[in-house]
Amino acid sequence: IKRMPDTGLAHTHRCASYLPPEELSGLGQVLGSAITEEADSGLTAIKLGFRMSKAERAAPAGAGSGAVADSVAADPNRLTLRAVLHYLWQEADLATWSPGMAGKRNWRIVSWYLRQAARGKFTKGKPLATKLYVPEPFNLEKKTEIAARRLSAWAPMQQHGSSQQFMMLIGELKAIDPARFGHKLVIKHLPDAPLMVDDVLLKRLNKRFGDELELWQSDDEGHLMVIATFSVGRAGLATAEEISLVMTDRNWLPYESLADKLLLDTALDAHRRFTKSLRYNLAPDKPMASLVFTDTETPTAAFLLGSDEDRETAAQIAADTGTEVWTWVIGEDMPALPPAVDHRRPQAQSGQPTGH
Template identity: 35%
Template sequence: MSVSRYRLTGREFAGDAPDLSGLLAAAHEKKVRPRCLCTAAEPEMYVARFGDDLLLKRMPGTGHLHDPSCPTFDPPPELSGLGQLNGKAIVSDHEGATVLKLDFPLSMRSGRAVTPTDSKVAAATSATATPNKLGLLGMLHYLWDTAELTKWRPSWAGKRGWWLVYRELTAVAERTSSKAGPLSSILLVPPQFHPDRKEALARDRDRFLHHLQPAKGKPVPLGLLVAEIKSQEPSQYGRRLRFKHLPDMAFFMDDDLCRRFDKLTTTKARMVEAIDGAHLMAIATFSMRGNYAEIREIAVMPVTADWIPFDDEREITLVKALADRNFVKCLRYNLRADAPVASVLLTDTTPPTALYVPPHHLAPEAEADLREIAAEGAYPAWIWSVGEFEMPELPMIDRG
């Protein structure tokens, strides 16, 4: 794969230039934007600081302006649920910062959420969210998408661990905020757990969660958790959830939330258990009660062993078949499970190919609508029809 090239204040340089760190440091200090030379449009980039590192990032909303072979390429928003939300629930500025408008509360009064919701449990089939606000599952999709965990190249096989998921999600939080404030102040993504660092990790977590403790006479702030569900066990008043990399922190759900949770997530949980290496990711709002947390709202998302999201058995079959291909997984955000969006965009064909895998329960008239929309899309379409048991032959790789 060729190395990306950029232009900064009249100078062209490669992504592996020996003095890259110096160039990025100067650009960050002067707040000037490099341009990516992958297409004639030369889309702007920006320099982001993550700890001691400086990285080149695409400007929000410009991923589709890059060449499909460029590492910063993203599908056009209309191929996923993102197109419904851009500029409404998701608003980005020219410095790479993003403000999210949410349809779930991040604080409570007297034990009740400030903003009422129809259900404590969010699901892909929920119809409560609107294009003007981002639902809880849509929030997880935004984090995953922006962290580029939806992208795949064969050379990444075996190289994606939780440390990378943690790093990328927390980096997104650093440049994202909501009406309640910076996302980084409430988002708990557990770092990789090591027994020999157990006490240090617990101290860091307690320090982070301290401001979420309730104060008399003030609204109770809610935290936001993104973690992998490890197990569930009965508790006196409901259930305790255990999360990977959080062995020493307790999260509880009451009986009512348990019933809703089981109704909406049991199928996904069993599907993950049946697939080797798959993970069941959760996003949840929670309140602190001393040294334990109470979950207030929760949604789940199945992902493969390589952290690629999928909705059902047909999508996991497709994703497995694409293990040796370059692609981007498209996500639904607020949209219903039967919405006519692409499942995957293949980026190793010229032009890219949009792959559609409608759910097996999709009605014939809805599939007809999907075919019509796919035919009018920006890229050629490949469709695995509901009526076909065997997956059709995939488009060939363009090796030109």
């Protein structure tokens, strides 16, 4: 299948292939620098802001690494762990929503599309897919087969010394449990292979991602996504090196705060079509659209603002991208959503699994 990078804006916003302007999200900061797409080959090169082997020098403090991936880093030349997850999430179309998707997303669908999204991506000349492990749906009757496939995927990392390689894992957090030494992250669909975490890393994790952990506790239907780099010891035990967390709702749509989720829930309850903007490396104090409605007469960027003074900034961003703007200043009543236009959305043909 031929890929045509940078053509998303060429589609009408009612088309399933439409991609909102990258300036409305954190993608605009890293596209062309940390993410480089080659039109001729259809391949994408990405630069990582964290190490993938013990031999690599760790990134300086505050640059997106340390023991816990600092997702507030704003280096446009390299992706943080959170930015990698956001990029794969967007490439898998998991940030795009239409009412027909309700009730059809599950881990089988999500994991399949994440693996497909990693195809055609390279880092340091090597395929990203060979460095990424996404657990397959767990089946008790096939647990031996599943474990054997996991061991096979992890086997190349069971090296020692300075040449030991790391992998990335993307999964849903189930629990953080005490272990004999330190703690372990229990990943759903990976019950027999937790990620070991020492006390120092766990302390930093709780400090950096306290908001995500609180949102997880308050959202019984949500999914807290983990992206981590890890090494594998001689006995096959996985130990986390760096970790980032991203909260998603019951439909696997990412959100950052209770206000962000309220807007998301309102749009879902109203059966709207939209794309959820993702932050990538963008710092939390940098404005970006929360949603981009695609069922309006003109694409409409919805902004959550901290004050009235931010309205001008949001309006300027929308004007620069040729979109309409909808704003909600936190602390005021939420305005009515921009009106939807009745239309028939073109259906994309695909041989991929349904329910996406």
